[in-house]
Amino acid sequence: MADMVETTASGERSATAQSIRIGFLLAGLAALAVAPLFLYPVFLMKLLCFALFACAFNLLIGYTGLLSFGHAAFFGGAAYFTAHAVKEWHLTPELGILVGVLGAALLGLVIGFFAIRRQGIYFAMITLALAQMFYFFCLQAEFTKGEDGIQGVPRGHFLGLLDLSTSTNMYYFTLAVFLVGLLVIWRFVNSPFGMILKSIRENEQRAVSLGYSVQYYKLGAFVMSAALAGLAGGTKALVFQFATLTDVTWQMSGEVILMTLLGGIGTLIGPVFGAGLVVTLQHYLATSDFPVTIVTGVVFMACVLLFRRGLVGEFYASRLGRRLGFAYRR
């Protein structure tokens, strides 16, 4: 597990390493702040939404060891809930997103309740099956408008004040949502609850013998992951101003696994880079004749064969990464 706060070195060296890490953090924030000056804002917003989605997914696989194959249900489901709440109930964007988050959390509670009783491939299959049931529900339900999806979702005014219809405002709103989501994940992982999750992943039997009802802790992590995936999905619905079936398909569940693996499972920031890579490839290959899936497939194979820890995971495990005080342990 990689953790930015864990240092092995002592004294001055770790102090230097820490200031370098803070430097990385500030540089990253600065880059995100000025990015819309150089890059197409909608592309950046898409990237941020998927990055948050991947981080939410990583919360489950990286920190509790559960591989969900149905996370699209929470992402796409929340997109529908938010779109419906904003368009039909005329809620403000922040309340609309809240509806999406709560809906996804509720969905997570139901799917998680059935899935956490099993482990490994069975867990993955149950989440897939339930997510497919939800896909069918979305296809048939009245409010999702079937194949058309919910179109023309207004972005509205944040807190009734800030007009989100301009790309710049919407970008900074999305960035704020992304950072809040990341902060929630960081706190969740580095909390007393996170400590118990870590111990369950380390040795589940021992955790049981210490009196922990591990199922409840796993369910808690599952619901939290679903809610954060919902935060990403709800925001995406506002960015693109529509919610469609694409976001609830099983391919979307697969894509988020790909992003997380590419970036580095169990590193807080890895999935951001994984999502960045996949979304960028999709964006720039969309206009070329070359099929995107072949490229992402090859990238994925290269990743599995050459750098199994993912981009960020490999960096943490490298000599430079270790000297900077990053630790990568699985």
Add this chain to the structure above:
Amino acid sequence: MSARGLSMSFGAFSAVRNVDLDVHHARVHALIGPNGAGKTTVFNLLTKFLTPTGGTITFMGTDITRLPPDRVARMGLVRSFQISAVFPHLTVLDNVRVALQRPNGLATQFWRPLSALDSLNERADRLIAAVGLSEARNAMAADLSYGRKRVLEIATTLALDPKVLLLDEPMAGMGGEDVAVVAGIIRNVARDRAVLMVEHNLKVVADICDHVTVLQRGEILAEGDYRTVSEDPRVRAAYMGTEEA
């Protein structure tokens, strides 16, 4: 804690047959017997990691035969494992703190920082000192020697302040010095709680155990204090491997 008519079958094979067992306060009770006698199975049954196919288990007047393992652990019936069970990538301190979190109501807060757990440090340090691991406080559990891992496991088990402590071969694979240390710790903790241990080292059993139950092929062969049991001809036969004669 007492068990009556405890039985467990895996398919046609009955691993434990009709075992009666009473574990008393302030007493070290040993469960011994040749390999495959069903000692670990009895352990798993008592701590509910297995559900018995027959018989009842009561703990402080409550029937716990059908309760899940985490429930009985919360009631104060806490076990250790035959293969050392620590959280390898946590420090010694964190291993003990994880055990302390739940009884102190610090297990479910996902919004508080990790520093909230610092309030457990004093108790954790006392437990760590009690088993002689103070200087390894910040070491990763994975880096400890085998004997020290076992000792750490006892410390985490004690963190729950159990009423009954079940130790599955606590001395297995330990060097001579470590054995003496652990024997001392067990003697000490048994002053105000019950201890049931599976042990192969008969010298340890003779030294620290007040009561011995001998199992063979899933059944109780003999019971009593060490001297009585060790002089029992059936037990001698079982240990010499000549019971067929």
